[in-house]
Amino acid sequence: MIDVKDLVVSYGTATALEHVTLTVGRGELVALLGPNGAGKSTLANTLAGLLTPASGTVSIGGRLALIPEGRQLFPDLTVADNLALGGWRSGQRDPSPVYDLLPRLAELAGRRAGVLSGGEQQMVAFGRAMMSRPEVLVVDELSLGLAPNVTADLAAHLAELNRSQGLTVLLIEQNARLAFELCRRAYVLESGRVVTEGDSAELAGDPRVASAYLGGAIT
Ligand SMILES: Nc1ncnc2c1ncn2[C@@H]1O[C@H](COP(=O)(O)OP(=O)(O)OP(=O)(O)O)[C@@H](O)[C@H]1O
Numbered sequence: 001m002i003d004v005k006d007l008v009v010s011y012g013t014a015t016a017l018e019h020v021t022l023t024v025g026r027g028e029l030v031a032l033l034g035p036n037g038a039g040k041s042t043l044a045n046t047l048a049g050l051l052t053p054a055s056g057t058v059s060i061g062g063r064l065a066l067i068p069e070g071r072q073l074f075p076d077l078t079v080a081d082n083l084a085l086g087g088w089r090s091g092q093r094d095p096s097p098v099y100d101l102l103p104r105l106a107e108l109a110g111r112r113a114g115v116l117s118g119g120e121q122q123m124v125a126f127g128r129a130m131m132s133r134p135e136v137l138v139v140d141e142l143s144l145g146l147a148p149n150v151t152a153d154l155a156a157h158l159a160e161l162n163r164s165q166g167l168t169v170l171l172i173e174q175n176a177r178l179a180f181e182l183c184r185r186a187y188v189l190e191s192g193r194v195v196t197e198g199d200s201a202e203l204a205g206d207p208r209v210a211s212a213y214l215g216g217a218i219t
Contacts, residue, residue, distance in 0.1 A: 001026050001168040002043045002047060009042050011190045016042040018192040019056070026061065026191060027166040029159070031200065032048070032177035033213055034189035041069050043189070046142040047170070054156065062135030062168070063090070069140040069172075075114025079105060079124050082113050086128030098127040119150035130161075136168040137161075143175045145198040151175070155182050176213035180213035182203045188213075 002024040009017040016039045024030045034040050045051045046058060050068040066085075073082050083095045083105070099106035105127050108116065113124055122142070130139060139158070143151040159182060162165040173179040179186055180200040187197040187208060196209065203209045 001028070001061040002170060003059045003061070004043075004047075004058075005057045007011065007043075007046065008054045009046050009051055010054045010101060015054075016192055017046070017095075020189070020192070020194055022187055022197075024168055024170050026168055027162070028169065028185065029162050029169045029183045030162045031183035031186035032170060032172045032189060033174070033176050033179055033186060033209075035212070038189045039192040040189060041140055042180065044068070044138050044170075047138050060136065061120065061196060063133060064136045065129035065132045065134035067122075067125045067128075067129045067137065067139045067142070069144065071121045072111040072119055073124055073128075075112065077113060078110055079113055079116070079127075080109040082124050083109075083127050083131050086131030087180060092131050092133060097128075097145055098130050098140075101130065101161075116143045119154075122146060122150070122154060126157070128207050134167065136162070136170070138170045138172070140172045141174065142171060143173060143178055158182065174213075176204075178210070 004020055004022045007017055008015065009021040032040055044066060046053060048064060083098060087093060102123055105123060108120060113121060142154055155178060158169055162169055171179055173184055183200055186200050186203050188195050
């Protein structure tokens, strides 16, 4: 569903991604970990077509939606209007499938997005992405600024969509525990390069990964 080969992306003379190669198969849930400034959002935005590669290739095998870092809602619009904007390209006007998935959004429908809590805003960003009926979802930092129980709730929804609808997911995270729990496979990006990749269980047992991302080895 996502096939990235030898991707280079630059901002002017600064190179943010250097020869990145990564794949996500149909129906897979794959994590991308990395510290601040590693190039994670640059990759997400390139997959979404918001940035143009300097070289390399990006192929996407189906409709892609992005939950961007920091949610990027329209704060003065209502939740319902933010959702409607998500359905603009796919022509989906009826938000009820999204309300079925995330019932809290139906209760919040008339509220301005800007006054909602961080967790509620992330739910709106999630719902907005689902309005485009994606086959592949790129989530740029699901857990950013959220309480652990709110993150766990959203993660459970992602897992359920993956199970029930075969939604392909690339989960970009700094929370390695969450990423390893949710995804069977993961990539680690540092300074614009993929430095390691493999099964989550293996990576969690790798002392270097454990010390950088898990605060020590998992026992
Ligand atoms: N618009 C921009 N103009 C110039 N440099 C940028 C721009 N956006 C990002 N960068 C630089 O590109 C590099 C990668 O940034 P990016 O935001 O992709 O990292 P990230 O892994 O998502 O970080 P974070 O976890 O902090 O969000 C950084 O060195 C950053 O300063």
